[in-house]
Amino acid sequence: MNYTQIYTTRKLEKTIQKSIVEKSQTENKILGEWVATIFHVDRKKCWLIVNKLTKYLLILSDIKISELNNITQIFTKNFHLQLKNDGIEIDFGTLRELVGEIKLCETNNDRSANGSLNNCMPSIDQWKLDYGSFENLPFRKINSGLNSSPNQMLNWKYPKEVMNEKIKAFVQHRV
Template sequence: MQTPIYTSIKLEKLIKKLIKTEPIKNLGLLGKWNATIFHVNRKKCWLVANAKTQYSIILTDIKAKDLKNISDIFKNAFYTQLIYDGIIIDFEIVNSLIGEITFFRTDNDRKTTGFQNDRLSHLEYWKDEFNSLEAMPIKDLTSRMNNIPIHIGESKKMADFTYAKSEMEQCIESIQL
């Protein structure tokens, strides 16, 4: 299985060597993800969001030397964030759900980009509470982002409002059955 991660234009410029152009052969069970870059104290961090559930993960202080292990970094960050959010799952299941990570150029998914920009604005507000990246409780801040009400659906009903954490939990439960 392949899990596609579509990068923002800024992130694409930094990871040119990882960007693939061939089509996806076997789409992963969690669907596609979108990644963008932001900075905290001049350190590069990635915000990666699942397009289906809008569940977010933050990868901190990513350097060029880390790119060869970015798949493991992503899987570990995803696994630990799930555990932190109370979604108990084995790492082997996460590993099989994600499979091989493949980076692609932007797909201009405006909905997911909008969610990411909203999450980054919340993060900017929360960054003022801490002096440095090392002092930031990244798992807690990401959990806060995943517990902000979001609207997933076509109608304007209140029933269409949910949380990214709840959507990811339902998605994983439906896959495991």
């Protein structure tokens, strides 16, 4: 079975301490690791997650502590919807196989990933002001905007472009 490890920032780690597990020896060979932080909109907890390899970002909105035992399903469903929104085609079953089981791990202090997350926060804060309330925020649109910005660490490619390449390579390798 595949395992996808999501490392948490200290801020998120304090919020979900009981759901943190030991780092698995086997990691996701295709997607690699992810790093997540928390932000709030109208007192609702939202996560911003970045893929370390592709710099692809994913927003999980209104995550409750009681739902963390279903984090694999929540992540995979939202990831699939965001990929579809970004024009990246993959069958849900194939994506579920690719992601495998989500493991929430304590922080690994990855400066590059944390920098990517921190760079997005001013944009998210601006969107919160522009749209007003949680119910008005178009999370998929915001997420697509973040994944459609060229990234210097990717030689000025778009994160959604690099993620598309990774997913296509996985799908072709399976066939």
